Amino acid sequence: MSIPNGGLITETNRQYYAGAQQFYIDTSGGGKTFTSTFNTDLTFGSSDSLNNSYLLNNFKIFTSPDALTWLELTPTAVISNTVVLAPVAGLVVANNQTMVILVGDNKVVPGMLIQNAAGTTTYGSVVSVTSNTTFVVNILVAIPAANPGTSLSLKSTSPWAMTGNVVTITSFLALGSYVKIQMNQSAIENNYGGYEYTRLVDVIDNFLIAYVGAGKLLSSVKRSDVIFHAKRGLQEFSYDTLRSIRSQELTVNSALSVIIPQDYVNYTRLSWIDGMGVQHTIFPANNLTTNPYENPIQDDVGTPTQDSQDSNVTGTSQTEAAWAANNPRRISGAFLNDFDSANLLYNSLYDTALGQRYGLNPETSQKNGWFTINEREGRFAFSSDLAGKLITLQYVSDGNGYDLDMRIPKMAEEALYSHMIYAILSVSRGVQEYVVKRFQKERSAKLRNAKIRLSNLKSDQLIQVMRGKSKWLKY
Amino acid sequence: MAINVNNIYQTVLLILNKEQRGYMTPVEFNKIGTQVQLEIFETYFDSLNQQIRIPQTNTDYADRVVSLDEKISIFKRFDNTVYSNGSFSMPVLSVPASQSFQTTGNASYTLTTISAEQLAEQSTVTLNDTVVTNYSFTNNVLTFTAGSVPAVSKPNLVVYFGTNSNGVGAMPNNNAFQIGLLNGDGPFPIGYSISSSTATNSGSPTVSTVTGPYAAAGVNYNQITFNVAQPAWQTPSKVDVIGTVKVTSTGSGFYKLGTVIYSNNALAQQEVERVDRGNLFHLNSSNLTKPSTTYPVYVLENNRIIVYPQTIQTGISASYIKKPSDVIWNFTLGANGQYLYSGSGSTDFQIHSTEQTELVLKILLYAGVVVKSPEIVQIAAQQVQQENINQKR
Numbered sequence: 001m002s003i004p005n006g007g008l009i010t011e012t013n014r015q016y017y018a019g020a021q022q023f024y025i026d027t028s029g030g031g032k033t034f035t036s037t038f039n040t041d042l043t044f045g046s047s048d049s050l051n052n053s054y055l056l057n058n059f060k061i062f063t064s065p066d067a068l069t070w071l072e073l074t075p076t077a078v079i080s081n082t083v084v085l086a087p088v089a090g091l092v093v094a095n096n097q098t099m100v101i102l103v104g105d106n107k108v109v110p111g112m113l114i115q116n117a118a119g120t121t122t123y124g125s126v127v128s129v130t131s132n133t134t135f136v137v138n139i140l141v142a143i144p145a146a147n148p149g150t151s152l153s154l155k156s157t158s159p160w161a162m163t164g165n166v167v168t169i170t171s172f173l174a175l176g177s178y179v180k181i182q183m184n185q186s187a188i189e190n191n192y193g194g195y196e197y198t199r200l201v202d203v204i205d206n207f208l209i210a211y212v213g214a215g216k217l218l219s220s221v222k223r224s225d226v227i228f229h230a231k232r233g234l235q236e237f238s239y240d241t242l243r244s245i246r247s248q249e250l251t252v253n254s255a256l257s258v259i260i261p262q263d264y265v266n267y268t269r270l271s272w273i274d275g276m277g278v279q280h281t282i283f284p285a286n287n288l289t290t291n292p293y294e295n296p297i298q299d300d301v302g303t304p305t306q307d308s309q310d311s312n313v314t315g316t317s318q319t320e321a322a323w324a325a326n327n328p329r330r331i332s333g334a335f336l337n338d339f340d341s342a343n344l345l346y347n348s349l350y351d352t353a354l355g356q357r358y359g360l361n362p363e364t365s366q367k368n369g370w371f372t373i374n375e376r377e378g379r380f381a382f383s384s385d386l387a388g389k390l391i392t393l394q395y396v397s398d399g400n401g402y403d404l405d406m407r408i409p410k411m412a413e414e415a416l417y418s419h420m421i422y423a424i425l426s427v428s429r430g431v432q433e434y435v436v437k438r439f440q441k442e443r444s445a446k447l448r449n450a451k452i453r454l455s456n457l458k459s460d461q462l463i464q465v466m467r468g469k470s471k472w473l474k475y
Numbered sequence: 476m477a478i479n480v481n482n483i484y485q486t487v488l489l490i491l492n493k494e495q496r497g498y499m500t501p502v503e504f505n506k507i508g509t510q511v512q513l514e515i516f517e518t519y520f521d522s523l524n525q526q527i528r529i530p531q532t533n534t535d536y537a538d539r540v541v542s543l544d545e546k547i548s549i550f551k552r553f554d555n556t557v558y559s560n561g562s563f564s565m566p567v568l569s570v571p572a573s574q575s576f577q578t579t580g581n582a583s584y585t586l587t588t589i590s591a592e593q594l595a596e597q598s599t600v601t602l603n604d605t606v607v608t609n610y611s612f613t614n615n616v617l618t619f620t621a622g623s624v625p626a627v628s629k630p631n632l633v634v635y636f637g638t639n640s641n642g643v644g645a646m647p648n649n650n651a652f653q654i655g656l657l658n659g660d661g662p663f664p665i666g667y668s669i670s671s672s673t674a675t676n677s678g679s680p681t682v683s684t685v686t687g688p689y690a691a692a693g694v695n696y697n698q699i700t701f702n703v704a705q706p707a708w709q710t711p712s713k714v715d716v717i718g719t720v721k722v723t724s725t726g727s728g729f730y731k732l733g734t735v736i737y738s739n740n741a742l743a744q745q746e747v748e749r750v751d752r753g754n755l756f757h758l759n760s761s762n763l764t765k766p767s768t769t770y771p772v773y774v775l776e777n778n779r780i781i782v783y784p785q786t787i788q789t790g791i792s793a794s795y796i797k798k799p800s801d802v803i804w805n806f807t808l809g810a811n812g813q814y815l816y817s818g819s820g821s822t823d824f825q826i827h828s829t830e831q832t833e834l835v836l837k838i839l840l841y842a843g844v845v846v847k848s849p850e851i852v853q854i855a856a857q858q859v860q861q862e863n864i865n866q867k868r
Contacts, residue, residue, distance in 0.1 A: 166740040201743075214527045223746070223748045224750070224754070224764045227770055228764050232763065
């Protein structure tokens with residue numbers, strides 16, 4: 001069914017796949033409004049592509065005479081501009097005066113700038129349209145008396161605007177023409193797969209509808225309490241239940257560090273990427289080294305020294321400098337002619353000797369490099385063998401960073417409701433302990449279900465893995 | 476749905492006079508009726524609170540919560556608010572109540588579609604679309620102050636059109652031309668509009684200036700300038716010169732605030748949560764609960780709705796309970812000085828018709844006090860008490 005018909009899907013196929021919503025113009029005129037029904041709210045900065053705020057738009061407006069050839073509606077579009085014959089007597093400087101032209105022009109709309117034919121002088125603007133020959137105008141620079149046939153150029157500097165998902169097109173739209181709202185590619189992609197999730201605002205509304213009210217266990221709850229517990233629940237779920245979907249592809253610079261992402265809460269995996277695109281896990285340095293939180297400069301007797309503002313003077317870390325200068329091969333014991341690739345057919349003869357060194361320590365015997373978290377500088381720091389390497393940083397956020405993040409997989413929606421009702425009941429006065437316990441158990445059970453669902457254990461994949469259980473020789 | 480005020484008054488009088496106990500005047504009845512209506516109205520909210528905590532039967536007509544809600548629903552409204560200086564007003568009528576009169580030359584005009592309470596809350600009076608201030612309201616009667624009484628409207632004036640000084644000649648096509656009047660018909664009052672059933676004139680021009688009268692060829696004429704230019708006029712035989720008094724009021728009779736809603740065009744509507752100042756401080760301090768356009772809150776102070784975040788300056792509407800209008804048993808005096816009921820100008824009881832018996836009993840209770848009859852007071856009090864017991868048992 002391509003037409004939304006009262007189910008949870010509210011976008012047409014075209015809206016979802018192509019990010020486009022089209023309107024037919026059944027009566028000509030300017031100032032028409034068009035309501036967007038995309039799942040994604042429209043954002044608007046400017047309708048002028050030369051204006052920097054235009055970059056804030058997450059959509060474009062197109063017009064077409066036949067729904068085949070589309071032209072973006074900007075101040076330079078044909079329907080945003082028109083040329084009229086200037087009043088022979090000219091117009092003096094005054095507000096709200098009447099301008100009459102001899103030949104009617106439907107394309108004149110309120111807000112248009114009145115300029116000379118070359119567009120070099122702006123005389124004023126159109127305030128309102130009385131008829132297609134008569135307009136109320138504000139004139140700031142007198143329009144000189146002109147010879148018959150002299151032209152004036154009229155131009156819409158803002159041919160359209162948007163507020164609250166309603167687009168208003170000030171330019172004249174002809175009968176039988178078409179208008180299209182076209183979402184930008186990034187907005188379309190953000191919406192793809194959105195049916196997998198329920199937005200947090202919907203969770204909150206659903207909760208208030210279904211769990212709160214007269215005759216229910218929660219007869220009255222402040223909405224701000226529900227919001228708090230929903231957001232806190234989403235945070236907690238983000239840490240250990242929901243899939244980690246955040247990652248960044250970065251290059252380790254010569255200073256051997258990358259900045260911690262803005263919405264970072266904890267890492268799940270750091271890997272370097274070889275020439276085949278295969279990722280190799282970078283391990284934490286753990287006890288091998290550290291990044292000191294402070295590096296006070298000491299005097300001869302070991303006392304930290306202070307500056308003129310009575311604060312400790314700090315220097316650079318000697319530990320970090322030594323670690324950066326170190327060749328990790330001396331710790332791991334790896335051979336010199338390692339190859340940075342997962343290609344199994346690209347190994348050297350020396351690889352046969354790997355792992356044969358006496359006293360090998362498995363914790364340090366790896367050639368993928370190490371990382372530390374430098375809390376002092378807010379960066380991930382890497383061992384020297386990763387300099388210049390392409391890495392991926394996978395991490396978890398708390399689901400509250402951006403509006404788009406505030407959604408919960410449908411697989412875990414019920415668990416979130418349970419979390420919220422338990423959290424509210426457990427701090428409510430007069431609720432019997434056995435009721436609280438009941439919802440605590442329910443929360444726990446539903447959270448466990450959610451974790452199982454989200455772990456994506458598929459039987460055929462398990463079978464594939466288990467087929468290797470009886471292999472004698474393993475690579 | 477409303478309870479006819481005359482029926483109640485007659486019933487009360489019947490019971491009171493049965494044994495010649497006394498008489499209740501219309502003025503007394505109006506005051507007591509209004510008082511009793513408010514008493515009954517105000518019990519709804521506490522009763523609802525009590526009933527909502529009691530399990531109800533899901534059977535038609537027996538669910539007390541539903542019954543109470545039906546009684547309250549008569550007074551439920553949903554309207555917009557008006558933003559100014561950082562806060563919103565209490566709800567006002569989205570479509571203002573209005574009533575127009577053609578001027579009669581009299582000073583007073585009685586309003587029948589706008590209540591005295593609404594007028595007291597907010598009102599605007601215009602004379603020929605110009606706002607005027609020289610008036611006062613006494614209940615629902617508009618009275619222009621002495622010296623500012625609007626002139627009488629003048630229908631069916633026989634006029635002559637023309638550009639010549641005697642009001643004849645070529646038809647004019649601008650806004651200054653001559654109109655000749657028969658003796659005694661002039662002059663036109665400034666600000667009044669002119670209309671004609673026989674002319675094809677466009678719009679309803681209003682008189683801007685008048686000079687004259689001038690006498691010529693046995694006809695008095697005035698030179699009239701209108702506020703808008705007219706295309707070529709046709710010769711009408713008669714025109715109406717109309718003066719219009721228009722009273723509008725956005726007064727909603729607001730009593731209790733319900734749910735406040737924020738809407739921004741096609742974006743999803745949001746309920747605005749009510750908080751107090753202390754809560755607002757803490758909500759603002761927390762990143763998780765800070766008010767946003769998705770989750771706005773409001774503080775109710777000094778009869779104003781202060782919405783947070785303060786970037787919200789439009790789109791706030793609210794449900795509310797309207798106060799019942801004052802009861803009026805209007806009358807005219809008969810030939811013998813007796814009170815005769817006048818439906819015009821009367822205001823019925825607005826509470827639900829199922830309240831009729833309680834209404835009569837409670838009025839009788841007060842009437843017993845008025846006529847100094849302890850017997851009436853006692854019987855009425857017992858009946859009212861019994862009814863209350865039945866309703867809440």
